[in-house]
Amino acid sequence: MIVDALKGKYSLPLLLKRLKLPKSSYYYRETSLKKQDKYSGIRKRISALFNENSGRYGYRRIHALLSREGTVISEKVVRRIIAEEEIVVRVKSRRNYNSFQGQISLSVPNAGNRDFHAGKPNEKWLTDIT
Numbered sequence: 001m002i003v004d005a006l007k008g009k010y011s012l013p014l015l016l017k018r019l020k021l022p023k024s025s026y027y028y029r030e031t032s033l034k035k036q037d038k039y040s041g042i043r044k045r046i047s048a049l050f051n052e053n054s055g056r057y058g059y060r061r062i063h064a065l066l067s068r069e070g071t072v073i074s075e076k077v078v079r080r081i082i083a084e085e086e087i088v089v090r091v092k093s094r095r096n097y098n099s100f101q102g103q104i105s106l107s108v109p110n111a112g113n114r115d116f117h118a119g120k121p122n123e124k125w126l127t128d129i130t
Contacts, residue, residue, distance in 0.1 A: 001029070039081060042066075042073060046081055055090045058082075 003015050016023055049062050059079040066073055118124045
């Protein structure tokens with residue numbers, strides 16, 4: 001961050017004032033960077049389980065595997081860690097129904113030659129089966 005780079009040269013209040021950065025925001029960031037991640041070991045295990053299963057397991061299955069191993073952790077935490085690690089599950093695409101079984105039949109000859117005019121009622125009856 002710019003403030004950390006220039007902190008030795010200029011005073012902190014002056015830098016924060018020039019950058020229009022609230023003091024509380026600066027110190028919040030400072031403390032959050034110093035905080036240790038309590039889920040660092042679990043993060044590695046979640047990534048390993050995800051990669052072992054070819055990227056197909058989501059948070060439910062990963063949580064189940066962790067539970068079988070004896071790790072006590074909630075599904076919400078697993079879901080949050082997966083989101084933070086930007087792990088994206090590969091979803092198997094579903095195929096649409098297709099009833100085609102073989103060759104397409106030849107078209108039927110046009111017996112009516114598109115002449116729909118009838119001289120009297122019930123002289124011509126046509127239907128379409130497609």
